[in-house]
Amino acid sequence: MTYEISSWPEGEGAARAAELFTGAFGGDPAGVWAAPGRVNLIGEHLDYNGGPSVPIALPHATYAALSPREDDRVRIASAGADPELWTGALDDVRPGGDQPTWVSYALGAAWVLARAGHALRGVDAAIVSCVPASAGLSSSAAIECAVGLALVDVLGLPVGRRELVGVCQRAENEVVGAPTGSMDQSASLLAGAGRALVLDTLDGSTELVPFDLTGRGLSLLVIDTRASHALVDGQYAQRRATCERVAGREGVELLGQVADPYGLLDRLSDPVEFKRVRHVVTEIGRVNEFVALVRTGAYDRIGPLLDASHASLRDDYEVSCPELDVAVEAARGSGALGARMTGGGFGGSAIALVPAGLVGQVERAVGRAYAEHGWDEPRFIPAVAAESGRRVLR
CATH class of the missing domain: 3.30.70.890 (GHMP kinase, C-terminal domain)
Structure with missing residues (x-):
C-alpha cells in the first residue's frame, strides 16, 4: 500500500512546537517560526556551478519555538532526535565539534552569526517538522532557516533574508560539513505561494514566476x-x-x-x-x-x-x-x-x-x-x- 505525506496546517505546527517547548523547559516560547522544505523543479547540481535552478517551497515545514536566555547556554529539544534534548554552550557548536549532526543543522547559523560580529545570547528552543527526512526535500535547510529566522528576530539582529541565506548555507558547509550550494536556503527564505523561484547563482539574482x-x-x-x-x-x-x-x-x-x-x-x-x-x-x-x-x-x-x-x-x-x-x-x-x-x-x-x-x-x-x-x-x-x-x- 502506498501513502501520502501530509503537511500540517500552520496552526498545528506552531502548536506542536510550543507544546514541545513547554514540556521541555516550562513556560511559553517567545514565538514560533516556520521554514519550508523545497522541491527543485529543474536545474540540479547547478547551484554550486554558477547556474540557474527553479525550486518551489513546499507546504511541509519545520517549526522552531524559541526564547532567548540571559547567558550563553543553549538547550534545544527536537522530537525524534537522538538525543531529544541537547544542552551546551554557544561555543560548543562549531566545525569539528562533538555536537550531534542535528544540532549542527539547528545551531550552525548561530556560529556563523557570531563569527560575523553579531552579539548573541543563549536560547532555549524546540523543533518539530513535517518535512520528510532523507527524501531530498531539504529538511536540513528547513531546520537551519527556521532557527535562523528565530535568532535574527528574537535577538533583533540586523540581518536581512538574503544575508540569512548565506548564513545558513555557510552553516551547512562549514559546521555540518556538507558542500551544498545556496538553492535550498534560497527556496526556504525567498520563495512565494503560487510562485517558483528562479535563482541565478552566477549573479545571485532571483525572480518569482507564476x-x-x-x-x-x-x-x-x-x-x-x-x-x-x-x-x-x-x-x-x-x-x-x-x-x-x-x-x-x-x-x-x-x-x-x-x-x-x-x-x-x-x-x-x-x-x-x-x-x-x-x-x-x-x-x-x-x-x-x-x-x-x-x-x-x-x-x-x-x-x-x-x-x-x-x-x-x-x-x-x-x-x-x-x-x-x-x-x-x-x-x-x-x-x-x-x-x-x-x-x-x-x-x-x-x-x-x-x-x-x-x-x-x-x-x-x-x-x-x-x-x-x-x-x-x-x-x-x-x-x-x-x-x-x-x-x-x-
Whole structure:
C-alpha cells in the first residue's frame, strides 16, 4: 500500500512546537517560526556551478519555538532526535565539534552569526517538522532557516533574508560539513505561494514566476523513494570537486562563467570530466527553456525537459539510483507527462508532472513497480508552491 505525506496546517505546527517547548523547559516560547522544505523543479547540481535552478517551497515545514536566555547556554529539544534534548554552550557548536549532526543543522547559523560580529545570547528552543527526512526535500535547510529566522528576530539582529541565506548555507558547509550550494536556503527564505523561484547563482539574482498547475488540470507529484539519501558521504563532494577543477583550468571559479561552454566540451579528453560538464552545460539550457515556458503558462510542454534532465543526471552526472529510475519510468508509463529525480540524488525523491485525474493511477503504478522489486513502499507528496519562512506565533 502506498501513502501520502501530509503537511500540517500552520496552526498545528506552531502548536506542536510550543507544546514541545513547554514540556521541555516550562513556560511559553517567545514565538514560533516556520521554514519550508523545497522541491527543485529543474536545474540540479547547478547551484554550486554558477547556474540557474527553479525550486518551489513546499507546504511541509519545520517549526522552531524559541526564547532567548540571559547567558550563553543553549538547550534545544527536537522530537525524534537522538538525543531529544541537547544542552551546551554557544561555543560548543562549531566545525569539528562533538555536537550531534542535528544540532549542527539547528545551531550552525548561530556560529556563523557570531563569527560575523553579531552579539548573541543563549536560547532555549524546540523543533518539530513535517518535512520528510532523507527524501531530498531539504529538511536540513528547513531546520537551519527556521532557527535562523528565530535568532535574527528574537535577538533583533540586523540581518536581512538574503544575508540569512548565506548564513545558513555557510552553516551547512562549514559546521555540518556538507558542500551544498545556496538553492535550498534560497527556496526556504525567498520563495512565494503560487510562485517558483528562479535563482541565478552566477549573479545571485532571483525572480518569482507564476507556478500554479491547478488551473491547468495538472499536479506535481513528489515520489519519496525512501532509498538512502545522504550528502556527506563523499559522492556529492566528488562531483563538485570535478567541476571546480575543470573551471579552475579555464581560469574561472565556476563553470557557469565559462564563455564558450560547448567549446570547453570539445576540449575535454577525460571521460568523467566530459560527462560531468556536459550535464552542467545542457542543464543550464534546459532551465532557460523551462522558465520561458512557465512564463507563458505552457506547463503542459515542460514534461520533455524533466525527462531530459533525469537522463542527464542518470547518465552524465551519475547521481541517480535504481529506486529513482524505476519511479520515473513507472510514472511516465502510467500517464505522467514527464518525470525526473530531484535533489542531490543517490536516493531521495523524484517528481512527476501528472494530469490531475491520473494522480491515483500513477501512485498505484509506482507502488506496484516497487513491490515487484521487493522495495519499501514509496511515499507520495502532492506538491504546491507554498510560502517562504515566517513567524507563525507571537
